[in-house]
Amino acid sequence: MAEERKLRILVAKPGLDGHDRGAKVVARSLRDAGMEVIYTGLHQTPEMIVNTAVQEDVDAVGLSIMSGAHNVLMPAVVKGLEDKGAQDIAVFGGGIIPDDDIADLKNKGVKALFTPGTSTEDIIAWVRANVKPK
Amino acid sequence: MLYDREALAAIIAQKETWTREELERVLSKMPERAPRFSTISDKEIPRLVCPEGDDFDYAAKLGFPGCYPYTRGVQPTMYRGRFWTMRQFAGFGTPEDTNARYRYLLDRGQTGLSVAFHYPTLMGYDSDHPRSLGEVGRCGVAVDSLRDMEVIFDGIPLDKVTTSMTINGPAGILLAMYIVVAEKQGVGADRIGGTIQNDILKEYIAQKSWIFPPRPSMRIITDILAYATEHVPRWNTISISGYHIREAGSTAAQELAFTLADGIGYVQAGVDAGLDPDDFAPRLSFFFNAHSDFFEEVAKYRAARRMWARFMKDRFGARKEASWKLRFHTQTAGCSLTAQQPTNNVARTALQALSAVLGGTQSLHTNSLDETLALPTEEAALVALRTQQIIAEETGVTNTIDPLGGSYFVEWLTDSLEAEAQAYIDKIDELGGIVRAIELGFPQKEIGDAAYRYQQQLERGEKCIVGVNKYVLEDEPPIPILKIEEEVERRQVENLRKVKSERDGDAVQRHLKRIDEAAREGGNLMEQFVDAVRVYCTLGEIIQTLKGVFGEHKDPGML
Numbered sequence: 001m002a003e004e005r006k007l008r009i010l011v012a013k014p015g016l017d018g019h020d021r022g023a024k025v026v027a028r029s030l031r032d033a034g035m036e037v038i039y040t041g042l043h044q045t046p047e048m049i050v051n052t053a054v055q056e057d058v059d060a061v062g063l064s065i066m067s068g069a070h071n072v073l074m075p076a077v078v079k080g081l082e083d084k085g086a087q088d089i090a091v092f093g094g095g096i097i098p099d100d101d102i103a104d105l106k107n108k109g110v111k112a113l114f115t116p117g118t119s120t121e122d123i124i125a126w127v128r129a130n131v132k133p134k
Numbered sequence: 135m136l137y138d139r140e141a142l143a144a145i146i147a148q149k150e151t152w153t154r155e156e157l158e159r160v161l162s163k164m165p166e167r168a169p170r171f172s173t174i175s176d177k178e179i180p181r182l183v184c185p186e187g188d189d190f191d192y193a194a195k196l197g198f199p200g201c202y203p204y205t206r207g208v209q210p211t212m213y214r215g216r217f218w219t220m221r222q223f224a225g226f227g228t229p230e231d232t233n234a235r236y237r238y239l240l241d242r243g244q245t246g247l248s249v250a251f252h253y254p255t256l257m258g259y260d261s262d263h264p265r266s267l268g269e270v271g272r273c274g275v276a277v278d279s280l281r282d283m284e285v286i287f288d289g290i291p292l293d294k295v296t297t298s299m300t301i302n303g304p305a306g307i308l309l310a311m312y313i314v315v316a317e318k319q320g321v322g323a324d325r326i327g328g329t330i331q332n333d334i335l336k337e338y339i340a341q342k343s344w345i346f347p348p349r350p351s352m353r354i355i356t357d358i359l360a361y362a363t364e365h366v367p368r369w370n371t372i373s374i375s376g377y378h379i380r381e382a383g384s385t386a387a388q389e390l391a392f393t394l395a396d397g398i399g400y401v402q403a404g405v406d407a408g409l410d411p412d413d414f415a416p417r418l419s420f421f422f423n424a425h426s427d428f429f430e431e432v433a434k435y436r437a438a439r440r441m442w443a444r445f446m447k448d449r450f451g452a453r454k455e456a457s458w459k460l461r462f463h464t465q466t467a468g469c470s471l472t473a474q475q476p477t478n479n480v481a482r483t484a485l486q487a488l489s490a491v492l493g494g495t496q497s498l499h500t501n502s503l504d505e506t507l508a509l510p511t512e513e514a515a516l517v518a519l520r521t522q523q524i525i526a527e528e529t530g531v532t533n534t535i536d537p538l539g540g541s542y543f544v545e546w547l548t549d550s551l552e553a554e555a556q557a558y559i560d561k562i563d564e565l566g567g568i569v570r571a572i573e574l575g576f577p578q579k580e581i582g583d584a585a586y587r588y589q590q591q592l593e594r595g596e597k598c599i600v601g602v603n604k605y606v607l608e609d610e611p612p613i614p615i616l617k618i619e620e621e622v623e624r625r626q627v628e629n630l631r632k633v634k635s636e637r638d639g640d641a642v643q644r645h646l647k648r649i650d651e652a653a654r655e656g657g658n659l660m661e662q663f664v665d666a667v668r669v670y671c672t673l674g675e676i677i678q679t680l681k682g683v684f685g686e687h688k689d690p691g692m693l
Contacts (some may be wrong), residue, residue, distance in 0.1 A: 012451075015253070015268070016253035016254060016256070016257045016259070016265065016269055016343075017253055017269075018337075018341055018343045018512030019342075019381075020689075021382050021383050021469075021585050024582055024586075024693055025586055025589050026586025028586050029589075031587075035480075036188045039691050039693050041688070041689035041690065041691025042691075043257075043343050043688075045617060056256070066273075067269055067272055067273050068269070068273050068509075068618065069253075069267075069268035069272055070268075071268065072267055072269075073268055075370060075518055090313075095596055095656070096506065096507065096508065098507060098617075108620050113323070116471055116472065116473040117472055117473050117599075117602045118357055119592075119593050119603075120589060120593060121593060126482075
């Protein structure tokens with residue numbers, strides 16, 4: 001059996017919020033689960049994230065937002081990827097996201113949203129089931 | 135010494151007998167719940183602590199409240215004199231929204247204010263900056279210019295209420311605005327009281343709301359220390375904060391160690407700038423987390439007081455008792471709250487708050503039950519305030535001083551945390567001090583590792599969070615949450631436009647130029663901030679000017 005290419009995941013922190021505990025824990029968990037993980041660091045604009053995702057040829061982008069700016073920043077990343085013809089890169093997210101916003105974000109192309117209390121096992125399982133290496 | 139040698143030998147012999155005859159008999163029939171017991175920070179905890187060493191020197195380790203080394207508290211009467219300040223951190227939406235919330239809380243018995251700013255203010259951007267898009271008023275109140283601070287404190291007497299402001303990179307600018315708002319109320323700078331967080335070192339370590347690189351940031355802080363010592367003598371100039379270090383995933387001992395190491399860093403910076411520690415150290419205060427492991431938290435506060443007193447007296451040679459005293463604010467642990475079964479958060483917060491009170495805090499914020507979902511609703515914020523009032527007025531824990539002092543276990547744990555934290559501080563000294571350690575990423579890495587370790591323990595079921603990995607309920611009903619309308623952003627940008635159109639544009643340019651010069655040539659920046667905000671220079675304009683001289687700090691993005 002030919003060995004599948006490892007999944008490449010970009011974990012990104014858009015916006016001004018500095019809460020990186022969750023993003024880092026998720027990034028390390030995905031890496032320990034055998035994926036290649038790139039972490040952007042904090043304070044990224046959607047444009048910076050899109051550029052990194054395209055340059056690094058990732059399979060998915062995970063966005064972490066704790067500041068309440070998710071309704072603006074998450075769709076901006078989805079749209080930015082589309083504008084670059086990179087709509088095959090799956091976008092998922094996590095953070096303090098009220099239930100009422102989740103449906104709207106999914107309509108705008110965010111594939112999955114993970115809220116407080118989610119286990120990293122669940123995130124790893126979702127990525128394995130829903131993201132395919134290119 | 136609490137026991138003479140003979141009494142101690144008898145206790146040790148009795149413990150051996152108890153172990154052999156009682157304990158082992160029971161253990162052979164019924165093993166304990168776990169092979170190893172540990173705190174939430176993974177510190178191993180003994181089954182039973184008894185007097186076993188002859189090194190317990192009451193006078194040296196505990197002393198008396200209000201006396202060196204302050205282990206039992208910084209005031210001689212503690213809560214028999216007066217309760218801690220009940221200071222709920224709040225701020226959201228526009229300045230008008232926040233003013234209304236403050237009046238609501240003050241009317242219901244809150245005794246101090248604490249301002250939460252939105253992210254653009256924390257990071258030095260005005261509300262009309264492209265980077266502020268989507269963030270305005272979301273996780274705190276929007277402040278762009280003096281106008282906003284005038285609205286926030288409208289009708290609130292600044293000679294009677296003290297105010298804490300969680301602001302770091304732009305701390306001097308917000309203090310300047312507060313000084314001018316008070317001045318307009320007829321209250322001189324010498325009569326206002328409060329705190330600016332102004333703890334930039336922990337931003338690089340944990341909270342990550344920085345603007346400038348570490349070294350120019352330290353220069354701004356020494357300017358603030360020098361200015362406030364002279365003009366705002368009742369102001370706490372730095373709130374040296376472990377809170378965010380803990381929220382980022384540190385252990386209790388790391389929170390203690392890195393916070394005190396930051397404190398040492400600030401005192402050293404002041405000394406290096408030619409200040410006498412006794413002139414500014416009495417205005418340094420601290421801010422700790424109250425996490426869920428009850429005794430570990432109590433021990434942490436007690437160890438913090440004892441260690442800081444020693445550092446100030448021996449390491450810096452401070453002579454004033456006020457310089458030796460570690461006064462602190464506490465906030466219950468936001469990261470311990472759960473989105474699942476959120477009503478349980480009231481119980482968590484009450485127990486955490488109790489640990490802060492038994493640890494001798496000077497002021498306290500209790501989190502609201504809905505804070506893992508959004509900023510608190512008015513109803514949730516009221517329950518949080520009432521939790522403190524119940525502890526103060528109903529439980530009776532405030533009737534005596536340091537009621538846990540002398541508990542064999544609490545004293546053992548206090549010593550143990552002190553030793554663990556001291557080892558970190560020694561390591562930081564070896565690295566060349568806290569600024570260097572931060573540049574090397576040392577505390578950041580230790581915290582990241584601890585956070586990951588805890589998450590793994592949680593997922594293996596070695597640590598429990600009720601409602602999350604144990605006692606889970608399906609189909610929970612949603613609870614009401616506070617929504618910040620998108621309208622807020624439009625209104626705030628509109629307010630800012632109005633300020634800019636009505637102010638004296640020439641004066642603004644003149645003052646920005648003076649700030650640029652002071653930044654380059656070493657004049658006191660704080661003096662310039664006060665004059666600049668008075669003519670409605672905006673926060674974003676002042677920060678942009680300073681970035682031109684000092685540059686910007688970027689996240690290295692280490693995992």
